[in-house]
Amino acid sequence: MDFHTRPATAQDLAGILQLQSLYLLANLPPEARDNGFVTTPFTEPQILEALALNGVFVAEAQGEIIAYAYAAPWSYWKQWPMFEYMVDILPEASFLDAELSEDNCFQYGPVCVHENWRNTGVFQHLFECLRLAWAPKFRISITFINMHNPRSLAAHTRKLHWEVLGHFSYNDNRYYLLACDMERSVLAKN
Numbered sequence: 001m002d003f004h005t006r007p008a009t010a011q012d013l014a015g016i017l018q019l020q021s022l023y024l025l026a027n028l029p030p031e032a033r034d035n036g037f038v039t040t041p042f043t044e045p046q047i048l049e050a051l052a053l054n055g056v057f058v059a060e061a062q063g064e065i066i067a068y069a070y071a072a073p074w075s076y077w078k079q080w081p082m083f084e085y086m087v088d089i090l091p092e093a094s095f096l097d098a099e100l101s102e103d104n105c106f107q108y109g110p111v112c113v114h115e116n117w118r119n120t121g122v123f124q125h126l127f128e129c130l131r132l133a134w135a136p137k138f139r140i141s142i143t144f145i146n147m148h149n150p151r152s153l154a155a156h157t158r159k160l161h162w163e164v165l166g167h168f169s170y171n172d173n174r175y176y177l178l179a180c181d182m183e184r185s186v187l188a189k190n
Contacts, residue, residue, distance in 0.1 A: 003066060003122055005129040008056035013047060015065030016058065023112050038110040040080070042070075050076065057130045059113070059122045067126050069111040071134050071141070074102035082170050083107065086144065086177075093165045095140055095179040105140035108180070111152075124186050127160050135182040144168075144175040160186050 008016065023038050042050070050056045050072055059067035077083035086107070090100040098104055108130070113123050134141065143162070145152045153176060156162040162178040169175070 003059050003061040003117065003120075003125070005057060005059045005067075005122075005126045007054055007129070007133065008051060008058045008068065010048065010051060012056075012058050012060075012065055012068075013044060015060075016042075016047060016056065016068050017044070019065055019068060019112055019114060022114070038112050040110050046079070054133060057126055057133070059117070059126045061117070066117045067111070067113040067122050069109070069126050069130050071106060071108050071130050073106050077107045085170055086142075086168075089168055089177075090142070093177060093179070095163070095165060096181060098140065100140065100142065100179075104138065105142050105179070106134060106138045107143065108134075108141040109143040123155060124159055128185060128187050131182055131185070139182050141180045141182050143178050143180075145178065147174040147176060 020038060020042060024041055025038065026041070047056060050070055053072050053076060055070055055072040055076065057069045057071070058065050074083065074087050078087065087102050090102065090105070093100050095105075111123070111126070113126070143156070145156065147153075147167070153164075156178060157164065160180065161184065162180045165177045165179050167174060167176050
């Protein structure tokens with residue numbers, strides 16, 4: 001199966017929105033949620049704003065978007081109250097001997113891979129594309145994963161080597177807080 005990863009462009013907007021709609025938690029029946037989901041519904045203007053920050057990456061196969069991943073500084077994410085809360089709790093955690101702050105790390109995610117392309121290497125290659133673009137800016141990336149999404153937790157800790165720093169609660173949901181050393185390639189053979 002052939003695919004390629006790259007920074008997204010405005011021409012990818014429809015494909016990103018279509019994939020988002022397929023796996024948005026609010027759109028999934030309960031029995032489908034065990035296979036993973038995304039919780040943040042991005043609007044077209046929010047995606048375009050992220051694109052301007054070089055913050056959206058896609059995997060494409062046969063002209064279709066089969067995966068996407070976001071990355072942006074905390075200033076972008078603050079338009080959502082949950083991320084304001086995350087910025088407030090960042091100093092409670094440390095990673096790579098650094099106390100976390102909005103100045104020394106960025107928020108990665110959400111990431112979404114079409115179910116037909118899971119376990120094919122798309123996830124790792126997509127993250128590597130993102131990592132190469134963002135590692136010169138920040139050594140540390142932060143993300144969160146809903147505790148009801150064990151598939152995502154397993155994928156990030158096993159395939160991308162993210163480390164769980166702890167957990168937090170927000171809006172009656174519980175989340176894992178994770179960090180990643182952006183200097184470490186996920187494709188390198190160790």
